Amino acid sequence: MGRPLLWDAMAMSSMHEPDPARIPLLLREHIGVDPDDAEVVVDLAVIGISNGTWRNSPVEDWHGEGRILDGGMLRTNVAITKLVRSVLDDHLDGAFAGTGEVLVATEDLAELDTGFSDELFADLLEWLADPDRVLPDGRTLGELAGKQLDELVDHLDRALGGIAASAERHGLDFALQRAAVHGGLACAHWWGTPWWPDIVAGFLARLDDPQHDHWGEGGKWYADLPVQPAEVADRRRLRALLLDAPEALSEEAAEFCVDAGIRFVTEPVRAWKAAHGVSPSR
Numbered sequence: 001m002g003r004p005l006l007w008d009a010m011a012m013s014s015m016h017e018p019d020p021a022r023i024p025l026l027l028r029e030h031i032g033v034d035p036d037d038a039e040v041v042v043d044l045a046v047i048g049i050s051n052g053t054w055r056n057s058p059v060e061d062w063h064g065e066g067r068i069l070d071g072g073m074l075r076t077n078v079a080i081t082k083l084v085r086s087v088l089d090d091h092l093d094g095a096f097a098g099t100g101e102v103l104v105a106t107e108d109l110a111e112l113d114t115g116f117s118d119e120l121f122a123d124l125l126e127w128l129a130d131p132d133r134v135l136p137d138g139r140t141l142g143e144l145a146g147k148q149l150d151e152l153v154d155h156l157d158r159a160l161g162g163i164a165a166s167a168e169r170h171g172l173d174f175a176l177q178r179a180a181v182h183g184g185l186a187c188a189h190w191w192g193t194p195w196w197p198d199i200v201a202g203f204l205a206r207l208d209d210p211q212h213d214h215w216g217e218g219g220k221w222y223a224d225l226p227v228q229p230a231e232v233a234d235r236r237r238l239r240a241l242l243l244d245a246p247e248a249l250s251e252e253a254a255e256f257c258v259d260a261g262i263r264f265v266t267e268p269v270r271a272w273k274a275a276h277g278v279s280p281s282r
Contacts, residue, residue, distance in 0.1 A: 033276070
């Protein structure tokens, strides 16, 4: 797939483009991430790209209409994140394989040319827009989208085109750092963040403690939850699935996790920031 014409138009505009000097500061001072730590930056960038292309799209309207429920969104968010990561890894591994080097520092991405970035984001567009892509609930994207597939594809085109335009102006290192800011600030509760394992541990501890403050006064929230599905009652299996493959949860188990407030387990985010020098006021 060649470079979409829309991307050329977007590259001509500086609308919504942040000051490049602010991005490293946001990573360091608001999220607690070294801007040159490629491993963490890429982890968070993948989440930011996934959120911007998929979650904050017409899919949110379909979610509101009940076409896809909360548990389905949790599972699909993870599946999309893994897809984006797979495509990004394929391209980056290919770029560095010929040099015999491994990507360690984010600044190394600055050496990759615009053609590499265009090919990367065009490939992402092709994968994400594929109507035959199967979602965790067994439906294809085309079946979920119906007659509104073109609306989603247009959103994907614009979102990825904006990232490609940032890469053209400032380098892929900046574009991924910018996406990492999005991921770290807007999606701190997502699978794939560096602190996700601690979120899982905190969530399981809450499930085993009906009097935890998480459940409110007298544990009312806990008492109002539905019966725990088998996958949830089996804590060992639940832990394994949440850590490595939340998209493989049953719809019932995923829905339970959302209803039980897994996204409100925020102490690990604060602990990460405190351990990495972020001011408590951030």
